Ligand code: 5GP
């Protein structure tokens with residue numbers, strides 16, 4: 001998963017982009033980058049958090065009124081410096097930079113075809129394919145150029161390009177990943193989520209539609225659509241609502257916080273627990289759903305565990321003595337609240353099951369009498385090919401197991417998941433979502449080579 005930003009026609013484009021990246025830090029913590037353009041292109045990118053990658057001097061050097069930016073969470077290619085974005089090339093003296101969120105599903109076909117035609121790739125990211133395709137597509141007219149290029153892609157892409165001083169934004173035909181448009185002074189801002197517009201005081205205009213391309217030059221914006229767009233085939237990633245997006249964002253025509261509360265309330269209707277003392281979330285991601293659950297069940301809500309927001313990266317290797325250190329440094333249960341209590345623990349999702357198990361152990365050690373876990377999505381049993389790092393089925397804890405078996409692994413007294421119908425029932429447009437990770441119903445054909453390292457010869 002990644003976060004992307006595009007800014008046009010603003011005297012401090014790179015600084016706005018930087019603030020926007022701060023708001024999108026949750027979408028990727030591995031690397032960050034900004035490219036800007038005045039009469040030439042400027043770019044700074046590196047591994048690390050937004051705060052680590054930029055300082056004042058760096059931002060001052062990113063001159064120009066147009067910028068694109070990216071925070072990275074690797075889904076294709078490993079986490080090395082070459083794979084940071086924006087990805088920049090110069091073709092016939094024209095700089096082209098791209099920042100991409102999502103995974104293409106025809107990566108391998110496109111890569112092999114381009115290599116057969118003589119392309120030389122520098123990275124193992126599917127995003128590099130975009131600039132090679134651009135360079136090869138006849139480009140007398142921007143509209144035709146981008147439609148012809150983007151029409152060759154399959155799978156998930158929300159993407160921003162900067163070609164000299166022109167900003168282009170686009171979303172794949174299914175609209176897997178979010179992308180929103182805002183007005184910023186005379187110019188425009190594109191961002192993965194509206195929380196980035198809020199921070200920079202850009203005014204939300206609308207979402208970029210699935211299959212839409214916007215071409216922005218200065219304060220002028222043009223919109224066009226990829227051929228073959230079909231509104232009835234929208235497949236927005238429901239996991240953005242469940243876990244990924246920030247709760248203060250408005251994406252997919254809804255507010256993420258309110259969706260999560262509704263998911264929690266629906267779960268309480270489906271799977272209540274009798275005579276519980278209180279509902280507690282696993283912070284932070286489970287908080288909003290737990291609120292919805294507690295309100296619906298009319299059971300008190302307690303914060304039984306505190307999250308440390310300053311952990312960063314630690315150099316201490318846990319010894320036998322400090323064996324639970326990694327879990328406790330991030331989340332510490334409040335034993336005075338938990339001791340002797342029958343607790344309902346609400347969590348947004350279980351993926352591999354390992355962190356859930358260690359947190360449950362901590363709650364148990366803090367003295368809980370009974371632990372009943374409730375999850376606001378169905379069991380995740382299929383990998384994601386559209387940008388979320390859900391691994392092979394074998395690594396997913398719910399794959400091939402009954403709910404009772406997962407409960408045993410997580411070491412809880414009871415475990416219930418939200419039903420598929422229940423989850424969809426609280427969405428505003430329930431037919432417009434991809435839920436392949438729960439159902440295996442992939443809206444776009446999945447690649448035959450499923451490794452995220454498919455372009456590194458490791459697969
Ligand atoms: P598990 O118990 O499966 O090891 O971890 C479940 C936890 O991981 C939940 O708290 C959930 O919020 C979180 N989670 C779900 N999806 C992702 C993801 O894509 N990345 C990260 N870092 N955490 C995730």
Ligand code: MG
Nearest residue numbers: 283284285286
């Ligand atoms: Mg979580």
